[in-house]
Amino acid sequence: MEFRRLGRSGLTVSEISYGNWLTHGSQVEEEQAAACVRAALDAGITTFDTADVYANTAAESVLGRALAGQRRESLEILTKVFWPTGPKGPNDQGLGRKHIIESANASLKRLRTDYVDVYQAHRFDRTVPLEETMLAFAELVRQGKALYIGVSEWTAEQITRGAALARELRVPFISNQPQYSMLWRVIEPQVIPASEREGLGQIVFSPIAQGVLTGKYLPGQPVPDGSRATDESGKNFVGRWLRDDILERVQQLKPLAAEAGLSLAQLAVAWVLQNENVSSAIIGASRPEQVTENVKASGVVLEKSLLDKIDAVLDDIVVT
Template sequence: MEYRRVGASGLAVSDIAYGNWLTHHEPGCVAAALDAGITTFHTAAAWDGGAAEEAYGAAFSGALRDELVLCTGVFWPEGPGPNAAGLSRKHVIASCEGSLRRLRTDHIDVYQLLRFDFRTPVAETFLALSDLVRQGKVRYVGTSEWTAEQLLQAHEAAQRYDVPLIANQPHYSMLWRVAEAQVMPVCDRIGVGQFASVPLAQGVLTGKYHDGRIQAGSRAAGPAYARPLLMPELLERVELLRGVADDAGLTMAQLALAWTLQHEGVAATVAGASTPEQVTENAKASGVRLDLDVLTRIDHLLGSFVQTDPRLVWSPPAQPAPART
């Protein structure tokens, strides 16, 4: 496993990170990640009504906490009330307290603002974050799917309130390169590194859907995150990547993960897994260098299916707010 610094900060993370958005029900995946040298783990307060954070809290009970970089985030609805979502001071502080309780820890290493909140002043959010940082509950702050303009607002507020803003988490894969045109250059300028999210395109880039069939237990069998990508023409192109991966001595998943790590601004690529074996396979993408020929073949095969429009923001389908007990 290789480790990289996040942006201009001194924080080192494993370049392969594990995220438990849809896969927190398999505790063996965390053990496999630790065995592979993965030190960086992502989750969020709203995922499965807090169950994703609780899974990490149980899994890390015996792990040496100081060796881990634990990332969680706030924005999505955590209950039915009008203040149970967004980035208001009230919700940010309440959500952080809940995350600490579920994660069974006294601090969050990277606390992420998972979307921009158009109804809350950026200054209000960062003043709340400043308090959490001074209290020792948050070490660093990140964003996710913020535009270049919004990141500049965040940078200004972070400087004003002494908040260590170091990371951004864009959806970034061979197929979705929206962040490259504006977000990544701005982040480089302000010292913010990238956590590449959804690098396997919900499993599409692993080749598992090459025949268009949705297997029971796959990502596409659950909430319809992957289904918009299950176009026959795209799946045919993705299947052609198998030859590129074979020539490089990689699995298709390793090729997709390694591709994201070729961008110098990417500190880590965040992938989930359904089985411990998948975690072990993903970890082997750490440190892989793809030569120009491989990168050119990928671009040629995917062609017009690559999305680069900087105006786009990727979000999962809306889910009903969980009822807190």
């Protein structure tokens, strides 16, 4: 496993991280979840991403149990706040001070740790003054409950405003967590330049487009048994990619991956890591073998000629 600095901060993360959205506490039984975490640790992954809202808090609890007994200093644990996780009272969501502080304390208990390495705003909250949000984050940092602050899917303008306030409040605001893959390149024109200016690194999610960039979903064919597309909640998310025009192009990437000596999943993970502003790619897995396969993308350098061929195949279907 190779490691990278998270933006311009002093925090080092494994360039492939493990995340447990839709799997822990939901699609995957606890024993299998623990096996995936073990496979991640065995492969040298040190960075683990979750959120209070995943499986309505159960994902944090499962991860906390799976990591119990590990040396805390050898791990980077990331979680997030924004959406409600229980009763939807007036203060049970968003980035107001009350919800942030209460959610952080509850996440720490579930994760069985005194601090998280990066506490992330899962989305931007237009209904709360940004000063209030940043002040609440600053307080968590001062209390040692969060070492650093990050955000997820913020726009370039939101990142720039957040960074200005963070400087004023002396809060280490170091990362953004956006969707990024060969099929979804929305962050390239604005979010990445703004992040570079402000010293943020990207921790990107769904690098293999939720399994689609493994090539296992075939055009015109039923979805494979046991895949996310057969899971009650997962199918709503992966479903957007299951169009024959997309799946046909994905099949055309398979020989390109083979030429590079990689599986298509490995090519997809390696592809996001070619961007220098990407500090880590968060992979999900429903079985340990997927982790073992996908982590082999760490350290792979892709030739410019291969990148050009990928662009040519995906040309009019990639979302930019």
